[in-house]
Amino acid sequence: MRRTTTGTALGAAAAAAVLLTGCGSDTPKPAADNGKPGASQSPASSAPAAKSGGATHEVTLEVGGTGKTAVMYSGVDSGFEQQTLPWTKSGTVELTAAEQKVGYLVNVVPGTITGADGKLQQAPCVIKVDGKKVAESDGVTTTKGCSYTIK
Known part of the structure; x- marks a missing residue:
């Protein structure tokens, strides 16, 4: 029974590590420009965000x-x-x-x-x-x- 408990605890820890590791990305996302001059802008972010249903x-x-x-x-x-x-x-x-x-x-x-x-x-x-x-x-x-x- 002790092996089962230990194995389950180790299995849960391993699963958590895999999930946390899988959340990241190797490619960084472009920084938000926050309306600051000289900041890089992608074509999709050049339009101001509109309120939905305004x-x-x-x-x-x-x-x-x-x-x-x-x-x-x-x-x-x-x-x-x-x-x-x-x-x-x-x-x-x-x-x-x-x-x-x-x-x-x-x-x-x-x-x-x-x-x-x-x-x-x-x-x-x-x-x-x-x-x-x-x-x-x-x-x-x-x-x-x-x-x-x-x-």
Whole structure:
């Protein structure tokens, strides 16, 4: 039994060595140019890589109200900054094929403002995708900000 165990261990080690040795290549691959001037380029790498499935959408984030408040946003850039209201951020989002399947999250979470009744409330927000309103919060009945997944 000891010979079988030893033989199996040696056989596994030999198999691992063969597999690892077989992974290499005698011919080195050409170095990537990384866009550096003077680097060698093969004809196949001269064209820029394109995103597969690149659907584009125009996204607009809006926060209403007056005064100043902190605004956290992502999807069209990202940030967490003190903003003067009303505030708008627009940009173009290009989705990969994978993002078109699982979605691309866009959100805006505004801070508080003083409401008409003198009480603090969350500032209202809106998200528009390709000109269509897809999410909104009035800051009173819905206070989680605005969030939407583009597909």
